[in-house]
Amino acid sequence: MMNRNRQHKGPSILAKSHSLILVFTTLGITLGILIGTYWYLTLEPRLVAHAQSQANTLAQAQATLLSKPLSITNQALLELKLTRAMDSMLLIRDPSIESPLIQRIEIEIDYTMVNIQPDSFPLSRGKDECLDCFISEVPLFHEYSRSLIGIARIYTGRDFIDNLISNVQQKLLFSSIILMLLLTLAWATAEWLLSKLRQSQSNLQLIIDAVADPLFVYSTESDLLLKNKAAESLAISELKVNGDYDKPDYLPPREMISSVIQKGRSIKYIHTVKRSHGKPQRMELQASPLSIDDTIAVVITYRDITEHLEIVDELQIKKQQLQQLAEKDSLTQLPNRFLFTKLLNQAISRAERTNSLLAILFLDLDQFKEVNDSLGHDAGDELLITTANRLLHAIRSGDVVARLSGDEFVILLENTKRTEDATSVARHIIKTIRQPVTLQGKRLQPAVSIGISIYPEDGKSGERLLQNADTAMYRAKRQGRNTFRLYNSSMTASIQERINIIGELETATEENNFVMLYQPQIDLYSKKLIGVEALLRWKRTDDELVSPYDFLELAEEMGLTHLIGQWVLYNVCIQTKQWHTDNLAPPRVAINISASELLHDDFLANVENVLLTTGCAGEWLAMEVTENLFIQRLDDAAHRLQKLKEMGISIVIDDFGIGYSSLARLKKLPIDLLKLDKVFLENLNKDSGNLAIVQTVIDMGQRLGIEVLAEGVETAEQETLLILSDYRIAQGYRYGKPISAEHFRDKLLHS
Template identity: 40%
Template sequence: MSMRDLDECVLIIESDSAAATLIRASLVVARDGPFSVDRVANLREGMEWLSKRGAKAILLNLFLSDSQGIETFNKLYAISNGIPILIMSAPEQEEQAKLAILGGAQDYLLTGFIDAHSLSRAIRNVMARQLVEEELYLEKERAQVTLNSIGDAVISTDISGTVTYLNVVAERMTGWTQAEAVGQPFTTVFRIVDGITRETLRNPMDRAIKENKPVGLTIDSVLIRRDGYEAAIEDSAAPIRDRGGRVTGAVIVFHDVSEARSMLLKMAHLAQHDFLTDLPNRLLLNDRLMQTIAMARRTRKQLAVLFMDLDRFKTINDSLGHLVGDKLLQSVAHRLTACVRGSDTVSRQGGDEFIVLLADVENANAAGHSATKILTALAENHCIAEHDLNVTLSIGISIFPDDGEDAETLLKNADAAMYHAKENGRNNYQFFKQEMNERAVERQSLEGSLRQALARQEFVLHYQPKVNLKTGAITGAEALIRWKHPVRGLLYPKQFVPIAEETGLIVSIGQWVLREACRQAKAWQDDGHRPIPVAVNISAVEFRREQLLAEIKDILRDTGLEPRYLEIELTESVLVHDIASTMTALLALKVLGVQLAIDDFGTGYSSLSYLRQFPIDTLKIDQSFVHDIAAERTDVAIVSAVIGLGNSLKLRVIAEGVETGKQLAFLQTEHCEEGQGFYFSHPVDANAFVKLLGKDNTDYTVN
């Protein structure tokens, strides 16, 4: 038998030889044929035939010499291996033929109405139907294998919200097997609540069907598994449409974000709290202070800011060591917290500076009473590592609204009053007085000089190398601005950049920095040095300007520097200000070809969700975390987490502030790619940096 014969083979199972001969003759000459036809006389022979050979279709008479009725079909169907079966039935046996249809037969033909054309057409139809069903089955199998291979959970429903499918991940996350879930209402299988309010959330599948568009899950969605276990989830639901565009159901794709959300909350807490004392840090204090001012303004009440500094703390820290000093700071934090109400805020600003925000005071005397209470509590000895330590405070107090109507002014004036307390013998408190504003006058003088600095060409860039921690090679440079003040000498960014940002001068200064950094990078290349990227930090004010992209294009064109050799560094607080506009700006910069880095990562509103969306190339671990990784378990955990996060997202990770061999060794162990800090080099001018580029890599000890 040829391959075509096998492909077109029709098996007739008919005990009546005359009837079988007529059927064979019809099929051999059929217009839709011809077919290759074989005939057996009874069920036993038919079953033997099928066990040895194949067929494309079977014509079966239910009433044979060795088997009668529906049992004939059932026995044959059980071994037919999916071959389509057509029943040949006399009119009086039609009910048996219908039962066979219900059991899986493709069709039935009444023997009194069979002709060559109708018979061959019926066979062609069942063959075509079988081919389509096989293709749909394979497609379905491929889809199911794919869905079971992905890491996300998938559930689909029909238009009424009844579950039609779960993949294996969805089975594991919901606690329902597919066999149990199919046919159940979606809300029975997929139970979600708000993780904060615990209220049942609206059915996302219902929303997708009614709105006829993809919808995202509500933030803080929590899935309650069948056994009561809870998992934070995120993702989206979408409608399913048929070929005509009609909605026939919905599908939801989701995944467990419990660990990521837990890390996010932990990092958010760390970003807003002091790592040593766990008190609110400067960022959180500013937020609370602004809220408290707004409340006081509405209720016409007063608040007080107490700015305090430990007297002669440096002596204790230097003589007894940092560990004792840190324990003392923790003891001070504990006593300060015990002295105030729950509605007040105690914050550590860094070093030995603390701020207390008294949210509601009747008058200045009440703030003085709190300051006296604090001085008394702190005067008692602190027993630290078998040392009885005595520490005192100098406290400056400013009152809202008399001493300022905004957070910055209140903090500035309390700071000025604190210095006055130190000048008056320490261990006392002083209220702010207007004559303490000499520092404000000094600031005005600095601002005036700053406005002329660009025109007088008083700015200069220094460059600090970024180093590969495996090879020691210089991989890039960060451009850092310095101000050669004609009277004060060399000033660093923290001494004038805040003023520049407040006055708007940061825009013109930032343009100069970008242009000069690009010019210098291209000049190094033109002098024959190996091309390396130069990084420039962009402030929030600069980044939010619509003209930034055009200005960067102009600078790159004018200087001739390829975009890939410019890296823009942005802080987290800049990125999360306006997600939509931030994404647009970042994508435009990415299309231009420049590199993008998150500077000081971990100190702002760290968000894994945004990190995954933004087209970032590099994470820079803030130097505050790197500084104490040899001693602080918290910092070790943070640095390890950030490195692991960056590596998993295929991002470059650069540790800032590397100053010791121990820090370097830890970073190498954690597979941090690059480092930057005094261990390798201080920031140096362009000429000195050229010498660094010319050095052999072994000059940087990285093993």
């Protein structure tokens, strides 16, 4: 396996270049010094050799002799002396030879030539030398001479050798000076290059140190050539890459480096590394090719993207959550309106291609608001979740159920062959939803109203189908609830009327287009006025007076009941105060309040403020609430009712007998009066069951110490039966219809 410490031994790129330049410069200077020394030490031998060469050249020069017929022995010695002119030769007789025939003769070049071949001879610098040459028999180029045999001496002058040496010395000195200048220039150039190289190295290191990410330069043999400071802080020895093979742990895969070198382009690689302590890290490596002279290297940058990827993963989760929030209902996890609309449009496209039907079932829970207000929002949410689960089990696997808003659900039935298929599903859903459910420990029986629209008969767009199914659903609610209705075109007028009513009701709330009517409550025995109920009416633009039974549910849906209730309370208190000021006040004025009003956060504070502002005493008022208030949140309701009692206000339970109250609940509440619902007075003389209920209620009230009022008395016969059943207080058309405050004032004046 490769030595992991190898990366610390490799020199840097710039350091290697610096060393190479220094080595070659040193070698060049050393070689120059050696050559110069050798040149100088071999000067004299070279001078001698040169001089000898010159002498040989002179000795070998052709000499001319003027020869005349003369007699000379073969043993005659001739003395030859060369002049520097080298264009003539003097032949001088040796004085030791007695020969009258030979005199000083100056020989011209034009005459007979003789070849002189001297033997080897030494020369000494600075001395005159005599060169003895044996002249062998040679032919004379003269018709009178045949040969010349003897010894010749050649004399060289001192000035010749001196001049020769001086000439060579000058050349050597000039060459040495040139060589030293060249060596000095080479050394200076090398030093300049090295300084530039060192500066470049420093600048390059500063540049790569400025890179925030760890950076390494590796050779193909995995030698570390260069790194920055960030690389030193990486503590890379602690990193362990997934997978184990013959390479340093922190290098990318071998095939990646090979690919970078072969293809000549950068490659990114992400892998997970583990430290010896701490959680795994995810590193992004980028490898790029780098050519250094004839060497191919790889530049590798490391980036710790662990935190980045964690953020990306978190963003992906957030994106999924946002998508779920955008397409799913957070409470039931069903598709919401946005997703359902998309699925519906896709289903319509499929139905159009296959020429098939599809059905939309629009569902709304009956009296859900009462449950939500009475039991609390937690109970309401629990009911919605239960309903969603029941709907999922009531449909086919290919169908879609979604929650649009509040207590509104919608079902998409694809591949519907006929209308009866949709109505069959609606009946099954009503039966399923109708099953009892326990909420907050209380057993309830939910109900649902369903509207049905069919594609393409009732609309060819998703928006139109939903709108028409919604219209049919409201028709089902108005026709008894807990049922379904198929859409037909005549319903459109009704829904348009509903839209108009909504707009008018909003305007009425803003402009206080309401009036109060008052209906008397009578003592059955004395026929005296003992109380009055204040009844709200909405005065429409055509002066029609609309009963709360026709708009209160819509006002609840629109969230207007609290504002309307504030207006009612204020105006009743003003009127009651006025009656008391005029000494015409009835014993008690009753005001109807809804469960949502009573449980509103600002209700009690608002009552106190109105009483203080108007000067109306609490003892002059009574507040009527329905039994549905006590489905749950009994303790909260009881607390609020007790606060009203402390203000002097009487508490009345309205519509008693048709709601959810029980004796156990009644005992917990500060109740002053029970109002028996008018439904029990119908056919009282013929329906023994109703009569029994009437008698039971009055008996219960007497046992609990609570007064009971019979509501809806219209005939003398009903009045008689009530008196026989021991009822004392009654209210109804027999004693007077609801009338305005002005008319009621007149009634009070004559009572």
